[in-house]
Amino acid sequence: MRTIKxxxxxxxTAYAGWQVQANGVAVQQVVENALGIIVGAPxxxxxxxxxxxxxxxxxxxxxxxxxxxxxxxxFSDGLNVQLPPDISIHHAxxxxxxxxxxxxxxxxxxxxxxxxxxxxxPLTRHYAWHLRTPLxxxxxxxxxxxxxxxxxxxxxxxxxxxxxxxxxxxxRVEITQxxxxxxxxxxxxxFLRNMVRIMVGTLVAVGQGKRxxxxxxxxxxxxxxxxxxxxxxxxxxxxxxxxx
Amino acid sequence: MRTIKxxxxxxxTAYAGWQVQANGVAVQQVVENALGIIVGAPxxxxxxxxxxxxxxxxxxxxxxxxxxxxxxxxFSDGLNVQLPPDISIHHAxxxxxxxxxxxxxxxxxxxxxxxxxxxxxPLTRHYAWHLRTPLxxxxxxxxxxxxxxxxxxxxxxxxxxxxxxxxxxxxRVEITQxxxxxxxxxxxxxFLRNMVRIMVGTLVAVGQGKRxxxxxxxxxxxxxxxxxxxxxxxxxxxxxxxxx
Numbered sequence: 001m002r003t004i005k006x007x008x009x010x011x012x013t014a015y016a017g018w019q020v021q022a023n024g025v026a027v028q029q030v031v032e033n034a035l036g037i038i039v040g041a042p043x044x045x046x047x048x049x050x051x052x053x054x055x056x057x058x059x060x061x062x063x064x065x066x067x068x069x070x071x072x073x074x075f076s077d078g079l080n081v082q083l084p085p086d087i088s089i090h091h092a093x094x095x096x097x098x099x100x101x102x103x104x105x106x107x108x109x110x111x112x113x114x115x116x117x118x119x120x121x122p123l124t125r126h127y128a129w130h131l132r133t134p135l136x137x138x139x140x141x142x143x144x145x146x147x148x149x150x151x152x153x154x155x156x157x158x159x160x161x162x163x164x165x166x167x168x169x170x171x172r173v174e175i176t177q178x179x180x181x182x183x184x185x186x187x188x189x190x191f192l193r194n195m196v197r198i199m200v201g202t203l204v205a206v207g208q209g210k211r212x213x214x215x216x217x218x219x220x221x222x223x224x225x226x227x228x229x230x231x232x233x234x235x236x237x238x239x240x241x242x243x244x
Numbered sequence: 245m246r247t248i249k250x251x252x253x254x255x256x257t258a259y260a261g262w263q264v265q266a267n268g269v270a271v272q273q274v275v276e277n278a279l280g281i282i283v284g285a286p287x288x289x290x291x292x293x294x295x296x297x298x299x300x301x302x303x304x305x306x307x308x309x310x311x312x313x314x315x316x317x318x319f320s321d322g323l324n325v326q327l328p329p330d331i332s333i334h335h336a337x338x339x340x341x342x343x344x345x346x347x348x349x350x351x352x353x354x355x356x357x358x359x360x361x362x363x364x365x366p367l368t369r370h371y372a373w374h375l376r377t378p379l380x381x382x383x384x385x386x387x388x389x390x391x392x393x394x395x396x397x398x399x400x401x402x403x404x405x406x407x408x409x410x411x412x413x414x415x416r417v418e419i420t421q422x423x424x425x426x427x428x429x430x431x432x433x434x435f436l437r438n439m440v441r442i443m444v445g446t447l448v449a450v451g452q453g454k455r456x457x458x459x460x461x462x463x464x465x466x467x468x469x470x471x472x473x474x475x476x477x478x479x480x481x482x483x484x485x486x487x488x
Binding site for chain 1: 253254255300302320321324329330331332333334335361362363364365366367369371482
């Protein structure tokens, strides 16, 4: 059996998220169906993780197994012919049998985009959170530093999160601005469900003066000390890269 | 009568262009209808120029006249409530009666976006021309310099162009690259129909080695010397700003 790794970009706007579920079409399902056409049999994909409905990806990683001896380009260019315009395979690669896209991931890079233009922006409407209120970036950067390192992120997950442990390590939180557009890059060893969106929503609350800079350290030290958030909307988030 | 200038952003993907015409919905028509609801009477918009089907704008300028004494925000925030998500008014401003958005425009800035990733990119599919072939940017930059200054651009317009004179002045052509994304910024006093798209298509042909760098100077010196182009696709083009 061959183990094949795919790097997948998708516009999440039209999807109910990565993972197959009861309501709505999932990205995973669309890729599995297209793979099924090429392989001639049902195919199951195992990914580096999930993304929520409306979240985008430039570098989702997923693997499948097949004993079909056809060239790798059948799983990149060939697969792209079967896929809709909002999903594309960037890269297909043969991996050792033991490769596990979830457990072997060393870190992930997410990018969150905020647009602070006075009026809404049609060209970024599916890819950026539109916030009219000005943000204090210095305050947000001071707050962001508190996330760095290993902490208990129990206050930064959705109630539906079923992770066994809530300790995670954040390696980088970088906030940059160009004109009206603010980008927040977050690199971490792993993330709880909705964790990046809650981190961003909490940073924005600091930037709006609705929350104290130091409150983040408080929530990390004692998750019962209060509530984080709000949860930033899904459409501003993009899974940029998974590092192995 | 008041003369009101609007600065309009739109995602051109779903539209048959700016100007009202027989087939398809035009951006102009959608904004005029929304204005009609606010003003309570039919409104006619006069713009700085047209954009083709699929072309985007961040700074289209249009004016209308009204004797309605309501605050200007009715024509920005108020109008945005009536407009669909792919059209937004960024700014509304009162102008002298004599203001003419077309004749008074000193220059326009267009930006063309090219994506050279090996495989297609869902996240930029409506906003960038996807070209798999690598481009020689040095060659394109040498070619672009030839456009600068005043020239006869008769070879750089579509056959349907009805302009009386074909002399135009180009002030800037700037080609920048970040990873897979190439942006071509063009500033000029005015443009013939499809002129930016044909300029870009011609530069790309140079970048692909399909055309000599010097051929552009030849076409500007003698428009009958050959044919320019091809015409780059509409969806990579955006009217960024009109200068007055």
